Amino acid sequence: MLEVKNLKSRIGDTEILRGLSLSVNAGEVHAIMGPNGSGKSTLAQVIAGHNDYVVTDGEVLFKGEDLLDLDPEIRAREGIFLGFQYPVEIPGVNNAYLLKAAVNAKRKHQGLGEVDAFEFLKLAREKMAILGMDPKFLNRGVNEGFSGGEKKRNEILQMAMLEPSLAILDETDSGLDIDALKAVAEGVNTLRGPDRAIVLVTHYQRLLDYIEPDFVHVLSEGRIVKSGDKSLALELEEKGYDWVREAVSA
Amino acid sequence: MTAENIESLVNKRYEHGFVTDIETESLPPGLNEDVVRAISARKKEPEFMLEWRLQAYRQWLEMVEPEWAHIHYPKIDFNSISYYSAPKSEADKPQSLDEVDPKLLETYDKLGIPLHERARLAGVAVDAVFDSVSVATTFKKKLYEAGVIFCSFSEAVRDHPELVQKYLGSVVPRRDNFYAALNSAVFSDGSFVYIPKGVRCPMELSTYFRINAANTGQFERTLIIAEKGSHVSYLEGCTAPMRDENQLHAAVVELVALEDAEIKYSTVQNWYPGDENGVGGIYNFVTKRGDCRGANSKISWTQVETGSAITWKYPSCILRGENSVGEFYSVAVANNMQQADTGTKMIHIGANTRSTIVSKGISAGKAQNAYRGLVKVMPQAHGARNHTQCDSLLIGKECGAHTFPYMEIKNPSARIEHEATTSKISANQLFYCRQRGISEEDAVNMIVNGFCKEVFKELPMEFAVEAQALLNVSLEGAVG
Numbered sequence: 001m002l003e004v005k006n007l008k009s010r011i012g013d014t015e016i017l018r019g020l021s022l023s024v025n026a027g028e029v030h031a032i033m034g035p036n037g038s039g040k041s042t043l044a045q046v047i048a049g050h051n052d053y054v055v056t057d058g059e060v061l062f063k064g065e066d067l068l069d070l071d072p073e074i075r076a077r078e079g080i081f082l083g084f085q086y087p088v089e090i091p092g093v094n095n096a097y098l099l100k101a102a103v104n105a106k107r108k109h110q111g112l113g114e115v116d117a118f119e120f121l122k123l124a125r126e127k128m129a130i131l132g133m134d135p136k137f138l139n140r141g142v143n144e145g146f147s148g149g150e151k152k153r154n155e156i157l158q159m160a161m162l163e164p165s166l167a168i169l170d171e172t173d174s175g176l177d178i179d180a181l182k183a184v185a186e187g188v189n190t191l192r193g194p195d196r197a198i199v200l201v202t203h204y205q206r207l208l209d210y211i212e213p214d215f216v217h218v219l220s221e222g223r224i225v226k227s228g229d230k231s232l233a234l235e236l237e238e239k240g241y242d243w244v245r246e247a248v249s250a
Numbered sequence: 251m252t253a254e255n256i257e258s259l260v261n262k263r264y265e266h267g268f269v270t271d272i273e274t275e276s277l278p279p280g281l282n283e284d285v286v287r288a289i290s291a292r293k294k295e296p297e298f299m300l301e302w303r304l305q306a307y308r309q310w311l312e313m314v315e316p317e318w319a320h321i322h323y324p325k326i327d328f329n330s331i332s333y334y335s336a337p338k339s340e341a342d343k344p345q346s347l348d349e350v351d352p353k354l355l356e357t358y359d360k361l362g363i364p365l366h367e368r369a370r371l372a373g374v375a376v377d378a379v380f381d382s383v384s385v386a387t388t389f390k391k392k393l394y395e396a397g398v399i400f401c402s403f404s405e406a407v408r409d410h411p412e413l414v415q416k417y418l419g420s421v422v423p424r425r426d427n428f429y430a431a432l433n434s435a436v437f438s439d440g441s442f443v444y445i446p447k448g449v450r451c452p453m454e455l456s457t458y459f460r461i462n463a464a465n466t467g468q469f470e471r472t473l474i475i476a477e478k479g480s481h482v483s484y485l486e487g488c489t490a491p492m493r494d495e496n497q498l499h500a501a502v503v504e505l506v507a508l509e510d511a512e513i514k515y516s517t518v519q520n521w522y523p524g525d526e527n528g529v530g531g532i533y534n535f536v537t538k539r540g541d542c543r544g545a546n547s548k549i550s551w552t553q554v555e556t557g558s559a560i561t562w563k564y565p566s567c568i569l570r571g572e573n574s575v576g577e578f579y580s581v582a583v584a585n586n587m588q589q590a591d592t593g594t595k596m597i598h599i600g601a602n603t604r605s606t607i608v609s610k611g612i613s614a615g616k617a618q619n620a621y622r623g624l625v626k627v628m629p630q631a632h633g634a635r636n637h638t639q640c641d642s643l644l645i646g647k648e649c650g651a652h653t654f655p656y657m658e659i660k661n662p663s664a665r666i667e668h669e670a671t672t673s674k675i676s677a678n679q680l681f682y683c684r685q686r687g688i689s690e691e692d693a694v695n696m697i698v699n700g701f702c703k704e705v706f707k708e709l710p711m712e713f714a715v716e717a718q719a720l721l722n723v724s725l726e727g728a729v730g
Contacts, residue, residue, distance in 0.1 A: 092700030
């Protein structure tokens with residue numbers, strides 16, 4: 001599904017990713033952990049195509065195709081979804097309107113007909129019920145005045161509607177209380193499937209109690225320095241990131 | 251997105267830039283009493299009209315060009331402008347669409363205003379002004395049966411001189427301001443509407459203005475009178491072809507609403523704004539004012555301004571009648587080198603008068619967009635209320651938004667509210683939308699339309715769609 005090879009990237013003059021390699025197959029859930037500033041979010045942004053980040057070396061293949069030349073919207077339509085760490089507010093733009101535009105942009109790209117308002121609402125209500133969201137959500141401005149938990153749920157709703165092949169969730173657990181965390185995790189779990197890959201970028205083990213990863217990678221200074229199964233996350237929780245750093249430099 | 255991307259988006263060329271090749275019969279450039287007389291003679295006006303024009307001209311000579319607005323432009327040489335231009339076929343005016351010069355019809359087609367279509371579809375009467383002379387009027391008969399008079403200003407002067415004489419200049423006096431005085435002296439044509447007592451106008455009234463001849467000042471004059479208990483909705487829309495020389499447009503619009511009458515005046519303005527370097531484009535210096543003369547009357551201005559190199563206008567309401575209501579809903583877009591200084595004035599004179607102002611300013615490129623509004627409550631206006639909401643949206647880093655609210659409150663019982671916000675379309679918002687598969691242009695349109703929603707919903711249906719499309723065209727490539 002996703003093949004990242006020796007990826008190097010900088011923002012401004014600061015090099016952040018320094019030769020990162022990662023391979024994610026369909027059906028897998030990967031967790032990427034690491035201390036602040038290790039490059040977790042940068043990896044997510046580079047894959048999504050944010051043009052503040054300049055790729056200086058390496059390649060990223062998605063379903064076997066070169067991803068780096070594509071505009072962000074094309075990547076999205078091809079099936080890449082990024083759940084933002086800080087979802088942006090767009091006042092005045094109806095949540096349902098954005099969601100419908102997104103769904104239809106993707107359908108059009110796939111050569112499918114657009115969904116009409118009726119079908120769309122039916123689908124959206126179904127997904128919202130699963131996530132325990134009030135249908136009134138749809139009529140509010142995009143993330144406008146949403147609490148931290150509401151914003152993250154909204155991200156998961158968008159993901160559920162767009163049914164991406166690759167979902168990257170950037171710190172989706174940050175700022176959530178335990179109930180919101182459970183709801184979000186449940187939403188993610190219902191989307192697990194043999195055709196879909198999920199990459200969780202997270203700082204803490206906590207989320208992984210609810211979404212069990214197949215692989216855990218530790219990122220440090222722009223490189224993956226250690227990979228393992230879910231037990232690695234527990235070990236990290238116990239010993240802290242310094243343990244990894246020491247292990248790597250040793 | 252990058253600055254270059256934004257620029258290329260913004261630099262979409264004006265779609266309506268073409269010139270219709272029709273011989274025009276224009277007066278030579280320059281302004282003096284002879285020119286005023288020549289205009290009046292050409293239109294075969296009665297003596298009172300000529301006298302009125304001449305007085306306006308003499309008053310204009312004593313006035314100085316105002317400089318207080320937040321706009322910059324080279325001094326206008328009023329002697330280099332030709333004050334009258336008409337398509338040559340005026341002598342034998344067409345009586346039906348079949349007789350209209352096909353080139354004119356083609357022009358309207360390019361603008362997306364197929365007259366036959368519109369006439370058939372919407373039940374809209376179209377008084378299409380091409381340069382200075384009306385060339386086609388539809389649905390006149392139906393209106394006539396309802397007792398509604400809807401005709402060109404020249405016809406009104408000829409056929410209804412008593413009404414013109416009674417109301418002309420009663421809202422915007424000749425010497426109201428420099429450009430109003432100039433217009434009063436040399437106005438070429440425009441529209442006249444009279445709705446008799448108790449009549450609800452059976453259709454939306456619409457006029458399209460269009461500047462076609464180079465270096466011709468356009469001086470439209472519109473007068474709408476709504477008698478007691480009547481109701482009318484008037485739509486005005488403009489587009490202009492591409493020109494290198496700046497063109498002056500100094501219109502005057504006067505609305506009179508008597509007791510219990512209601513006038514809704516909607517404008518979609520799309521004059522040529524000049525190119526990305528600020529070359530060419532229309533100078534739009536307009537005086538628009540409504541007088542709620544009777545009790546319980548209502549005047550509502552809705553405007554979507556996307557064009558002109560310079561826009562300078564303040565559609566206003568004089569709330570004279572008790573319980574009268576004034577409304578102003580505005581979207582003003584300024585892109586590239588455009589400058590806009592626009593807003594409204596609400597003058598509360600009668601008791602319990604109410605006014606609402608909703609102004610949405612959008613600035614992109616290097617444009618400067620200013621809202622200037624006055625809310626004035628006179629001592630006798632007990633219980634007057636105003637609510638003002640003034641929002642600015644910035645696109646890119648080089649544009650500016652300015653807000654100049656003035657309030658003069660002379661009655662302690664007045665309740666005045668003012669809200670203002672300034673926001674920006676941020677790179678993060680755009681990236682967010684793009685990550686959801688929505689193209690940058692669609693994302694900008696979505697955000698802008700969301701921003702303008704409150705105003706668009708005030709427009710008549712068919713205009714709302716057009717306005718939205720126009721906004722999208724105006725801001726294409728405006729983001730970064």
